[in-house]
Amino acid sequence: MSEKKICVRNVSKVFGPHPERALKLLADGADKEEILEKTGQAVGLADTSFDVYEGEILVIMGLSGSGKSTLIRCLNLLNRPTAGSITIDGEELTTAGQDQLLRIRQSKFGMVFQHFALFPHRTVQQNAAYGLEIQHMEAAVRAEKARDALKLVGLEGWEDSYPRQLSGGMQQRVGLARALAVDPDILLMDEAFSALDPLIRRDMQHELISLQARMQKTIVFITHDLDEALKIGDRIILMKDGRIVQIGTPEDILENPSNRYVEKFVEDVDKSKVLTIASIMGRAKVVAYPKDGPRTALHKMRDEGISSIFVVDRDYTFRGLLTADRAAEAVEHHRKPIDEFYERDIQAVKPDDPVNTLFPIMAETAKPVPVVDEDGKLQGVVVRGNLLAGLAEGGSNR
Amino acid sequence: MNLSIPAFPLEDIIEAVIAFLTDNFAFITKGVSDVLETGINLLQDGLEFLPPWLVILVLVFLAWRLADRRVAIMTLFGLLLIWNLRLWNATIDTLILVIFSTGIAIIIGIPLGITAALSPGFNRIVMPILDFMQTMPAFVYLIPAIPFFGLGPVSAIFSTVIFAMPPSIRLTCFGIQQVPGDLVEAADAFGSTRKQKLFKLQLPLATPTIMAGVNQTIMLSLSMVVIAAMIGAKGLGGEVWKAIQRLQPGKGFVAGIGVVIVAMILDRITQKIGRGNSCE
Numbered sequence: 001m002s003e004k005k006i007c008v009r010n011v012s013k014v015f016g017p018h019p020e021r022a023l024k025l026l027a028d029g030a031d032k033e034e035i036l037e038k039t040g041q042a043v044g045l046a047d048t049s050f051d052v053y054e055g056e057i058l059v060i061m062g063l064s065g066s067g068k069s070t071l072i073r074c075l076n077l078l079n080r081p082t083a084g085s086i087t088i089d090g091e092e093l094t095t096a097g098q099d100q101l102l103r104i105r106q107s108k109f110g111m112v113f114q115h116f117a118l119f120p121h122r123t124v125q126q127n128a129a130y131g132l133e134i135q136h137m138e139a140a141v142r143a144e145k146a147r148d149a150l151k152l153v154g155l156e157g158w159e160d161s162y163p164r165q166l167s168g169g170m171q172q173r174v175g176l177a178r179a180l181a182v183d184p185d186i187l188l189m190d191e192a193f194s195a196l197d198p199l200i201r202r203d204m205q206h207e208l209i210s211l212q213a214r215m216q217k218t219i220v221f222i223t224h225d226l227d228e229a230l231k232i233g234d235r236i237i238l239m240k241d242g243r244i245v246q247i248g249t250p251e252d253i254l255e256n257p258s259n260r261y262v263e264k265f266v267e268d269v270d271k272s273k274v275l276t277i278a279s280i281m282g283r284a285k286v287v288a289y290p291k292d293g294p295r296t297a298l299h300k301m302r303d304e305g306i307s308s309i310f311v312v313d314r315d316y317t318f319r320g321l322l323t324a325d326r327a328a329e330a331v332e333h334h335r336k337p338i339d340e341f342y343e344r345d346i347q348a349v350k351p352d353d354p355v356n357t358l359f360p361i362m363a364e365t366a367k368p369v370p371v372v373d374e375d376g377k378l379q380g381v382v383v384r385g386n387l388l389a390g391l392a393e394g395g396s397n398r
Numbered sequence: 399m400n401l402s403i404p405a406f407p408l409e410d411i412i413e414a415v416i417a418f419l420t421d422n423f424a425f426i427t428k429g430v431s432d433v434l435e436t437g438i439n440l441l442q443d444g445l446e447f448l449p450p451w452l453v454i455l456v457l458v459f460l461a462w463r464l465a466d467r468r469v470a471i472m473t474l475f476g477l478l479l480i481w482n483l484r485l486w487n488a489t490i491d492t493l494i495l496v497i498f499s500t501g502i503a504i505i506i507g508i509p510l511g512i513t514a515a516l517s518p519g520f521n522r523i524v525m526p527i528l529d530f531m532q533t534m535p536a537f538v539y540l541i542p543a544i545p546f547f548g549l550g551p552v553s554a555i556f557s558t559v560i561f562a563m564p565p566s567i568r569l570t571c572f573g574i575q576q577v578p579g580d581l582v583e584a585a586d587a588f589g590s591t592r593k594q595k596l597f598k599l600q601l602p603l604a605t606p607t608i609m610a611g612v613n614q615t616i617m618l619s620l621s622m623v624v625i626a627a628m629i630g631a632k633g634l635g636g637e638v639w640k641a642i643q644r645l646q647p648g649k650g651f652v653a654g655i656g657v658v659i660v661a662m663i664l665d666r667i668t669q670k671i672g673r674g675n676s677c678e
Binding site for chain 2: 076104
């Protein structure tokens, strides 16, 4: 493997005014709850050591409260470790002075946050340029770099909007552009996609992977979602109660879970928790409305090369399915709205359902299956191709 | 019932402290007072020398630029009414006192508020003092003002500043503290210095709240300037005070309406400024 970018050695973090006693108990092998009971100090991290290699995506995963957010914040000293050492390119961080620390944060790190943390009083462009502005870069240069970064994440043309005018997915693209604009060596991504809808989340995961193929940054990515970890991680660190439970490639972790905790995680994977319908479904690219004429509907189908189309209300409430045959029939009879020609009795599935609910449905019909959420809104579509591709992709991880 | 325990000599102590301060420092404060008073008088005379319609036009124009047309129209009719009620000079006196007091209160208050927001230690010291300043009956501030600044407008300004400053400090502090933690963290993550964080993030986001504090400071200044008529501040408060002494309810109410008009104009203009900034 390539060079070590970050070395973390025996880092512990104790929250509270008098960490000494807690540290001693930690050294004796006491666990988090015991220490909280005895000293009133909360342990965030207990004696963690690992390396981050240049150009890899390292995923830190664990449930909430496992210390993963504390850990990523230790890397750029947003949290100051209570004990241990962190070096970046050989430079010790824990003893760095304020100026040195600011310089390292400015030049080495870009960070992306779970809830975006965009500056509401700045435009998209000004947000993207923030890191450069902090470094006193010339206005013209930083404007250009910010524009380039926005282009990279597909936000060309949105420069003068304000964050609140953008959807969640687009806001996180701004967050990503803000981090990329400073051209950092290391990207820290703290649950960066956790607040996004499943479909947008998947797009962003793909995009991150393809961006990474071009840029070759070192990325530390936090998530609580094993599916996400398996998909984007070159290596995965599993955490529990502030300790590292296992470090390894996705295959390592799935094949040789190091203890019961990891095993339980992995078991859940096998129960198709990873493969929910949301993770394999496609976008319903075109839809027809009940008031559409049959020619309009046929035209939409021809454009997309599909033989049937979902009918939804303007607010995307799912109505039914119109096949090309029925639409053609309507044209013949010169009947105007497609209202009475579409099938209403269509079996729908929910985005959170496991994939295997699809098998019996798919066995019976060749028609696309609508994915509809609790509010009755159309979220996506599954055809046989999606299902096979999804299973193949999920299978290759195992 | 008689208490057998002697009273704690708090009264004597306070008087001794004030006497000490007066003996040793009054020559400075008196000097400041003289200079300031000359300035205030010049300004008052100057504005009163100008024809009222000109001043009204300028103020209406300002209201239109700073706020909007509705506020400008209200300003126009309000000031015309004041002119008609023969309260013009008194209103100018009051306005100038309010502007001076508010100006000083803001210049001191906002930096103190920023410091209180950024330094927990300072915050712990300042907040109880603010509670004290705000709950102490306003009249009490008038008494020590006199030995330091003498009877007149400067004493009025001094006690007004003390009375009106707390909201500026408090709301500046609050405005900065309520900037979401994750935004501050983001600014930190990109290596912002404290100063950059303050000027690029915290102050811009706190501006609407700070302006709400400034608005309250102006309103409190106005009410205190009226009370300060008792120690020789002239203006609308002086008219009210005269009316009280001569038991002339009509005159009192007329002057009171003048105060209400000035309050409404100042309030609407500062509110609009605050909101204008938050829209950006």
